[in-house]
Structures are given as structure tokens and as C-alpha cells.
Amino acid sequence: MTHPNSDIKSAVVSAAASSWSDPAAQALERIATALEKLIPAPPPPVDFDAADAFVWHAATASLQPVKQVNRVEMALLRGIDRLRDLLTDNTERFAKGFAANNALLWGARGMGKSSLVKAAHADINARLKGTPAFLPLKLVEIHREDIDSLPALMGLMREVPYRFLIFCDDLSFDAEDTSYKSLKAVLEGGIEGRPPNVLFYATSNRRHILARQMIDNERSSAINPGEAVEEKVSLSDRFGLWLGFHSCSQEDYLAMISGYVEHLGLEIERDQLEREALEWAITRGARSGRTAWQYIQDLAGRLGRAT
Structure with missing residues (x-):
């Protein structure tokens, strides 16, 4: 893509070359080149087909x-x-x-x-x-x-x-x-x-x-x-x-936990799962979807699984 100022640069240098000595024209070209580098090039066109x-x-x-x-x-x-x-x-x-x-x-x-x-x-x-x-x-x-x-x-x-x-x-x-x-x-x-x-x-x-x-x-x-x-x-x-x-209830929190366990196929007794999940929430001071996922990350790691 041609830089937007390249035509201006060429015109300026050509005009100078016709009326000034060669050293002056060369100095002007160097200055124009340096200034051109300070101007950011236009961004490339966006390919919206590349991803959603x-x-x-x-x-x-x-x-x-x-x-x-x-x-x-x-x-x-x-x-x-x-x-x-x-x-x-x-x-x-x-x-x-x-x-x-x-x-x-x-x-x-x-x-x-x-x-x-x-x-x-x-x-x-x-x-x-x-x-x-x-x-x-x-x-x-x-x-x-x-x-x-x-x-x-x-x-x-x-x-x-x-x-x-x-x-x-x-x-x-x-x-x-x-x-x-x-x-x-x-x-x-x-x-x-x-x-x-x-x-x-x-x-x-x-x-x-x-x-x-x-x-x-x-x-x-x-x-x-x-x-x-x-x-x-x-x-x-x-x-x-x-x-x-709003902050979720204990019932919704445990439903989130169960959903993750079922989705990932983690094997754990239900009583143990609920006990650990509630203890995890208490130590974090909040019941939320993020807290539920963090517990699942910990549980999956202990079971030798990736999420």
C-alpha cells in the first residue's frame, strides 16, 4: 500500500531538485523521509470473515x-x-x-x-x-x-x-x-x-x-x-x-457445582461434594458462579483431571 504522503514527498523533492543544488535536494529528501516515518501508516482493512x-x-x-x-x-x-x-x-x-x-x-x-x-x-x-x-x-x-x-x-x-x-x-x-x-x-x-x-x-x-x-x-x-x-x-x-x-442462594450454588461435575464427568460422592463445596464458599466469603468454578478447578486437579 502506498503511504499517503509519498506523492507529496516526491513533488516537494522534484520541485527542489529543479531549483536548488543537488546537496540541498538530497538534504530535503532526507528530512522528508524522516518526517514520513513519524506518520503512522493507515491500518490494514479488516477481514471480518476471519473470525466471529x-x-x-x-x-x-x-x-x-x-x-x-x-x-x-x-x-x-x-x-x-x-x-x-x-x-x-x-x-x-x-x-x-x-x-x-x-x-x-x-x-x-x-x-x-x-x-x-x-x-x-x-x-x-x-x-x-x-x-x-x-x-x-x-x-x-x-x-x-x-x-x-x-x-x-x-x-x-x-x-x-x-x-x-x-x-x-x-x-x-x-x-x-x-x-x-x-x-x-x-x-x-x-x-x-x-x-x-x-x-x-x-x-x-x-x-x-x-x-x-x-x-x-x-x-x-x-x-x-x-x-x-x-x-x-x-x-x-x-x-x-x-x-x-444478585448473590446466589446455597441451592443455586450447589446446582452450579453439580452441573460442572456432571459436565466434566468428575467422580465424587455427593455428600463429600456438597461438604467441600460449602466449605470452599465459606473460606472465600461468597457464593457465586466464579467461586463454584474455582472449587471445580481444585477438585479436578485433585482427581487428576483437566478442565
Whole structure:
């Protein structure tokens, strides 16, 4: 690919060579070459056929294909049946070209928020594969620190025939961070708006994404506290679908454990399994899907098995 400034460089050097001495023209060429190296080359075109999942790298404005997504099968996500159905239905409507909402999955840590997003993506593609005119839904992960580059990422997708699910895990903003304003504009209200083939899913431990002290500080220091607070919490209003995840019960926790044991074919007495699993949760101070999986990792290792 020809560098965008190579024609300019040639024209400048040619003009100089016709009017200056050879040493001057050579010096000018060296300067032009050095300046050219400081200008980054344009990113290569994206091959969206390379994979069904990508990671966005803002520094190079490029999408890295992910051949194997790190995910849990939908059948292994226990205790979140209603949330699973709501997100899957929303995702399927979008994949089929119908109206759908941006989704915010918020709440207790380790309860399967990001796992559900990845599982829903895989489940939709598997079930709709072979449907006439269906193109695979693409999952694109954007890191929290790259949110400012979201408009550039959406620009790459605007004229592409595929439909994209942009996913940001553990989205939150601290007191000095103002990039949430650009996210608000991109999701709803910007002059271009969100492309019709793009949907945004985010997970967060915070219901309103912003830190609680940010909201409290506005109440205590703003001239009009009500308006200041509204301006900050309105970010979460850009998500039409809110899914709240809460700490699981002991029954759901043990159901997760049993599901993993059955799926992996681990052999252990039920009484021993429940006793060890509950003790594991007590030592961690929490019952969650993540805690259940960590116990299964330990159990499989003790049984000489890989997961």
C-alpha cells in the first residue's frame, strides 16, 4: 500500500531538485523521509470473515481476530434463567435484523455477567446457522480504557453487512474520568447516532456505572445538585435493558457445582461434594458462579483431571 504522503514527498523533492543544488535536494529528501516515518501508516482493512469474535486495539485502530473465545456453555450457567432468557431474546432479535436494546448487566461479582454475554453470542450463532440470509453475529470486545475510541470503532462497522455486538466488561468510571460523556453521545444523542448494525453490551458491578462518591460529591458541591446528579446517572439510561445479578442462594450454588461435575464427568460422592463445596464458599466469603468454578478447578486437579 502506498503511504499517503509519498506523492507529496516526491513533488516537494522534484520541485527542489529543479531549483536548488543537488546537496540541498538530497538534504530535503532526507528530512522528508524522516518526517514520513513519524506518520503512522493507515491500518490494514479488516477481514471480518476471519473470525466471529474480535478485540479492538485503539492504539493501532485495528481489530484482532479471536479464533477461540474463552467462554462457558449456556447450559452450565445456573441460577440466572430469567436473565439468560431476556438477554438471549434481545440478542436474537438484533441478530435477525429486528429492533433491540443496548444492555447493561450489573450487580454481584462472579455471577456470570460476562459469561452470559459470550454464551448468548455463541448460542445465537449456533442456532441460526444455516438460516437463509443469516450472517454470523460478530462479537467485538473493547477495553474500558479505550472507550474514547468507540466512535472510530463504530465507523469501521457502519457500512459492513455484518451485525456487531460491542462488549465492554467491567465498565466503570472514576471521579476524574470524563470519558463517560463520550459514551453517552455515542449510545444515544450523537449527531451520527449508533449504526443500526451495532449493539452495545456492558457489564458493571455498579448499577449506574459511576462510582457512588461521584454522585455524592455532586449532591454536596454542585450549585444545582439535582441537575448535576441527573447528568451523571443518565449514562445508565442509555441502556434500554437492565439486568441485575444478585448473590446466589446455597441451592443455586450447589446446582452450579453439580452441573460442572456432571459436565466434566468428575467422580465424587455427593455428600463429600456438597461438604467441600460449602466449605470452599465459606473460606472465600461468597457464593457465586466464579467461586463454584474455582472449587471445580481444585477438585479436578485433585482427581487428576483437566478442565
